[in-house]
Amino acid sequence: MQLIDKLSILADAAKYDASCASSGAPKRSSEGKSGLGASDGMGICHSYTPDGRCVSLLKVLLTNFCLYDCQYCVNRRSSDVPRARFTPEEVVTLTLDFYRRNCVSGLFLSSGIIRSADYTMEQLIRVAKLLREDHEFRGYIHLKTIPEADPALIEEAGRYADRLSVNIELPTALSLQTLAPEKQLGSIKQAMQTIYTGVQTVLNEPRAPKFAPAGQSTQMIVGADDTDDSTILHSAQALYGDFRLRRVYYSAFSPIPNSPKSVPLAAPPLMREHRLYQADFLLRSYGFTAGELFKGPGHLALDMDPKLAWALENRAVFPLDLNRAEASLIARIPGIGLRTTERLVALRRQRRIRYEDLARMRCVLAKAKPFFITSDYHPQQAEVTSHLLYQQLRDRPQPQQMGLWG
Amino acid sequence: MIHLDCDDLFDTWRQQARRLLSHEIDPSLVSWASEGVIDLFASAEDLPEGHGPFQARIPLALLGILENAARYRGDQRWSLLYEVLWRVSHGDRTAMLAGDKLGSELQRRIKQVQREAHHLHAFVRFVERPADEGPQYVAWHEPAHDILHSASEHFIGRMGQRRWLIATPRDGVYYDGQQLIHQRQCPVQWQQMAQQVDDPHGELWLTYYSHIFNPARLNPKVMQGHLPARFWKNLPEGVLIPGLISQARTGKQQDGQASGIAGRAGKRIGQGSAEK
Numbered sequence: 141m142q143l144i145d146k147l148s149i150l151a152d153a154a155k156y157d158a159s160c161a162s163s164g165a166p167k168r169s170s171e172g173k174s175g176l177g178a179s180d181g182m183g184i185c186h187s188y189t190p191d192g193r194c195v196s197l198l199k200v201l202l203t204n205f206c207l208y209d210c211q212y213c214v215n216r217r218s219s220d221v222p223r224a225r226f227t228p229e230e231v232v233t234l235t236l237d238f239y240r241r242n243c244v245s246g247l248f249l250s251s252g253i254i255r256s257a258d259y260t261m262e263q264l265i266r267v268a269k270l271l272r273e274d275h276e277f278r279g280y281i282h283l284k285t286i287p288e289a290d291p292a293l294i295e296e297a298g299r300y301a302d303r304l305s306v307n308i309e310l311p312t313a314l315s316l317q318t319l320a321p322e323k324q325l326g327s328i329k330q331a332m333q334t335i336y337t338g339v340q341t342v343l344n345e346p347r348a349p350k351f352a353p354a355g356q357s358t359q360m361i362v363g364a365d366d367t368d369d370s371t372i373l374h375s376a377q378a379l380y381g382d383f384r385l386r387r388v389y390y391s392a393f394s395p396i397p398n399s400p401k402s403v404p405l406a407a408p409p410l411m412r413e414h415r416l417y418q419a420d421f422l423l424r425s426y427g428f429t430a431g432e433l434f435k436g437p438g439h440l441a442l443d444m445d446p447k448l449a450w451a452l453e454n455r456a457v458f459p460l461d462l463n464r465a466e467a468s469l470i471a472r473i474p475g476i477g478l479r480t481t482e483r484l485v486a487l488r489r490q491r492r493i494r495y496e497d498l499a500r501m502r503c504v505l506a507k508a509k510p511f512f513i514t515s516d517y518h519p520q521q522a523e524v525t526s527h528l529l530y531q532q533l534r535d536r537p538q539p540q541q542m543g544l545w546g
Numbered sequence: 547m548i549h550l551d552c553d554d555l556f557d558t559w560r561q562q563a564r565r566l567l568s569h570e571i572d573p574s575l576v577s578w579a580s581e582g583v584i585d586l587f588a589s590a591e592d593l594p595e596g597h598g599p600f601q602a603r604i605p606l607a608l609l610g611i612l613e614n615a616a617r618y619r620g621d622q623r624w625s626l627l628y629e630v631l632w633r634v635s636h637g638d639r640t641a642m643l644a645g646d647k648l649g650s651e652l653q654r655r656i657k658q659v660q661r662e663a664h665h666l667h668a669f670v671r672f673v674e675r676p677a678d679e680g681p682q683y684v685a686w687h688e689p690a691h692d693i694l695h696s697a698s699e700h701f702i703g704r705m706g707q708r709r710w711l712i713a714t715p716r717d718g719v720y721y722d723g724q725q726l727i728h729q730r731q732c733p734v735q736w737q738q739m740a741q742q743v744d745d746p747h748g749e750l751w752l753t754y755y756s757h758i759f760n761p762a763r764l765n766p767k768v769m770q771g772h773l774p775a776r777f778w779k780n781l782p783e784g785v786l787i788p789g790l791i792s793q794a795r796t797g798k799q800q801d802g803q804a805s806g807i808a809g810r811a812g813k814r815i816g817q818g819s820a821e822k
Contacts, residue, residue, distance in 0.1 A: 171703050
């Protein structure tokens with residue numbers, strides 16, 4: 141099979157992995173050196189596909205032959221898809237070619253499970269090793285880790301890769317049992333623990349060989365079964381806490397050709413995935429906990445962002461005086477982000493904050509208005525009930541014309 | 547009214563601004579030409595001779611901020627900077643902050659400049675040339691602001707000892723393996739080299755681009771926000787975009803597979819035999 145045919149099959153097979161980040165790597169440069177590539181901690185999105193997703197890395201599978209039969213996966217063994225397999229050298233050639241063209245900042249390599257978990261993992265490591273050692277490649281490498289592989293292999297992978305990831309796949313052990321019978325939550329968490337330990341071991345040892353300096357991430361599939369957002373985010377929160385994950389990616393289940401009966405035929409609304417990312421951001425950067433966002437089981441509101449929804453549930457906190465409130469609380473005002481918060485704090489060191497300052501800072505005033513006070517502004521809406529505010533502030537979808545064929 | 551031309555060079559502007567400030571000349575009395583366009587109502591009054599008595603004190607960070615903002619191509623390119631300098635040196639530091647009217651315009655310009663530098667890092671596409679003495683890799687790029695020189699240093703770390711060239715309609719840079727050479731007027735020869743290069747192996751990237759796209763998640767608005775249409779014409783994948791969008795729309799695509807893959811014969815795997 142021609143390289144270009146393999147590429148078309150194995151890129152198509154890899155598109156369901158949401159992560160494409162190339163950030164968090166240490167500073168490396170090829171200035172004045174042989175070899176190729178640099179990294180500086182900042183990711184670069186070299187292109188965007190019409191689905192709005194960034195292309196930062198060459199994201200391919202080494203092979204889409206797979207022994208497993210995960211129901212949500214297009215590459216499961218019972219799936220009727222064309223199959224292909226790259227040699228490690230072919231992946232190296234493609235990575236270097238795309239990198240020199242400035243089309244990507246590195247490689248994200250994953251694979252179906254062939255022969256055994258260890259064998260598959262060895263193949264992935266071989267690609268990274270060829271790139272790093274034979275070609276002195278200093279760009280970004282993200283390797284998918286096969287959870288059942290020998291911990292010694294995972295440790296080896298960590299020496300070549302900037303990021304390792306083990307997919308948690310589904311948020312509960314029960315869903316995993318139903319939809320991915322060959323996978324076990326135990327071994328997935330074991331692999332995460334191995335990576336976590338590896339990262340921690342070299343953390344304060346500047347001379348130690350690097351170990352996955354951009355940390356680890358994982359992916360959860362959303363909408364392949366009926367797990368609710370509350371369970372998903374509580375489980376994400378536990379992962380952030382237990383293994384110091386850099387990111388949890390949420391991938392809305394994408395219906396696949398010849399879909400088995402065990403998974404839905406339709407995708408969940410993309411808005412659900414979007415709301416999960418928003419809530420996840422609140423967990424990682426705004427100091428929210430999953431327990432604050434959910435009073436019990438259930439989903440996030442689709443017609444309102446989670447910060448606004450939280451604010452409406454917690455009116456006692458508001459309105460906040462922007463000239464006095466703590467920065468961490470200002471960041472909890474709907475429509476005011478971390479950047480605006482920083483700017484407000486910088487400005488109020490110089491003078492008092494006025495209403496018109498907010499308009500200039502590009503925050504979402506319509507959302508923020510009921511929740512803050514400035515020296516020249518007190519919200520009329522402060523007394524309005526949350527229910528009424530909800531009616532005013534929720535997103536109203538544009539009316540859509542129905543398709544001719546339904 | 548004093549009318550000045552700094553030839554769109556920051557250092558020249560800086561000398562002029564220092565002189566003006568030392569004589570405490572109000573920003574409303576000065577204007578600068580930009581891109582060779584002279585103010586219609588400018589009269590020929592000159593920069594005052596020698597340094598005046600006013601000792602301006604400005605925070606160190608301001609100089610970097612002004613230099614960054616100076617890369618922005620647009621109205622009032624230089625007089626805006628002088629106004630900021632004037633206010634800060636007269637004790638009003640809010641002129642640097644986004645909360646202020648002038649400061650927010652200043653910060654907006656800096657943001658646009660940074661964004662444009664990032665666009666260069668992301669959207670430059672190098673094509674390999676046949677081996678000779680000249681550049682091994684060439685690219686054509688059309689930045690909206692004057693970021694080429696400062697932002698292209700990024701590629702020195704990336705490309706190592708390779709020789710590369712980026713040509714634009716205005717300026718150009720060439721890295722000869724040792725140093726970065728910047729030409730304010732891009733030599734015609736460079737422009738031709740960058741625009742008339744053959745790319746026999748370009749198909750691989752195009753194949754990748756169209757297969758990593760998930761047509762079931764079509765969202766062209768988000769894409770355009772990140773990848774403005776003005777860059778499409780210089781990106782090899784740019785020509786594919788309209789086709790991929792319309793195909794995904796008309797196909798009423800329910801799953802993520804590219805049409806080229808769906809049409810091919812598949813292979814189910816028996817248990818215990820997933821080895822080619």
